[in-house]
Amino acid sequence: MHKTTSPVLGSAANWADGSVGAGIPRYNAYVGTQGEFTALTGSGNFGLYTGPAPASGEDKVIIDVQLQCSTSTMAPSYYMLLDYLGHYGLIDCDSTDQQDQTSTGLTRYTDGAGVQIMPVCTVPQTATATCTVSYTNQAGTSGRTATFFVNAANIGTINCAANATAGAGQRTPFVPLADNDGGVRSIEAVTFNASAGGFLSLVLVKPLLQTIMRESPTISEKTPYRHNAMLPKVQPGACLNYIYTSGQSAVSSVVRGHVTFAWG
């Protein structure tokens, strides 16, 4: 992986979507049709390349990750590797009408267990608003609702706060789900209570692994099995990329690294 730019957080402790950055993997523009779910599948330079598909009956896992940043304003930071399953793009943050969404179904983690909603700013928000998302949970129950809060945000930042009074630096990467639901299968509608400006993409993601980058330019390495007693499984077609939070605010850095996969 070699990202030449990364979204500016705007404030320390915000979260940002590393897929919205130039380099390898290539920039994710969240292309899609408004009001529809667009599935994301890793292929070529879109998402981290995970290698060839394993033979039938074999599983692919992550056995090693490495990260490094080139500027001091990027560290310390906390990275999470996610499988980006798809997104609902062009969510209009100026509209207070209910924005219905249609879905074709997840192609990975099809029951939605462990799948989270990640609101990514694609056109900057300029004000604060409450957003209510209606979704189907991992048990197949539709009409579940979750509420989060958006603030002024830059492109590529994850604009989600769990608290009405939370401002910049007090955000969370995922929408807090209703009554501790265990995941999301699809989103049915999105409604804002006020105009916040700009557009969001609501991305359905499956968290796989976290990595800590303590300082620049020291390389951070992890062997999940030895360091976390786990072997994160990677499903066929996985579209992998990173999100991060940092103690610094003005971060746009070259971030490089690798992920090693094994299967059997």
Added chain:
Amino acid sequence: MGWSSHDDFITEVTTNGKFWRNDWNKITGAAAYTAGRWYDMSALAGTPIANAWPGTALTYVACDESTGNGTQIFGLRHGGNVSTDTKHVLNVAAVTGVATGVPSVLMLVDMCGYWNGISLNSAVAQTLSGTPSLRYTNGVGVRAYMLPYSGTVGATAHNVNISYTDQDGNTGNTLPVTVACTASAITPHITHSGTAANNYGPFLPLANGDYGIRNVASVTMSASSVGTSPLAALVLARPILTLPLTTVSVGAERDLMNQLPSLPKIPDGACLTWLLFSGAAVAASTNFYGSVDFGWG
């Protein structure tokens, strides 16, 4: 039950898919915390949702993974019941991006249940009802703590004592020392924890030789706090693990197999939540984020 070898572990969590990852997030409330005190994060907004302490006053409310307290499912999901397999924590991680969020310590506990509606304005024994059906045999390792959740705690000094049944079934045990609650304590401060004289935390000290609680018969305050309808909950919980956060934005991780070989067991139905020790004056609306990985076999 459990794993007999590393090969067995790898097969179970990969091929057999016996693995669950929980990503959680909690944000503190509108009031800053005080350094040296413990706080119950189950009452905070975020993921999971906040515990609002419902129930009939002074009657035990059992808590579990699937139903929470019967109204709010506030515990961390950990993959459901797995018996006859046994489930264990593989690793934990957490981070905060707010400077006053560190240094701090997170403690993962299994909240077995609670009694709510305990008045902090009462100076007479308040009889508790209901018999806890504990997930831990005879209450071994189960501890108690108390926190206000409603009303305003008054500024008058007040101590707490309880009468409880220990792990051997002996009734009428009381706290071995004077335990002072905090005047004007806020939600969700574990009111008897802090840096003042006679503060103990996060758990109430047990009588000589005791190492668990099966049941609590009554709670007695030494005096009224003279607050505005202050109500507290007495919680029974079993500590699972701790995770120190030392530096802002530098994630903390613990591997419970290789780094700290312990693989804490998580019984079916465990209602997992975090307690927070604030090493600094944690600012209002401070975000904590983390993950817990579970495996079973």
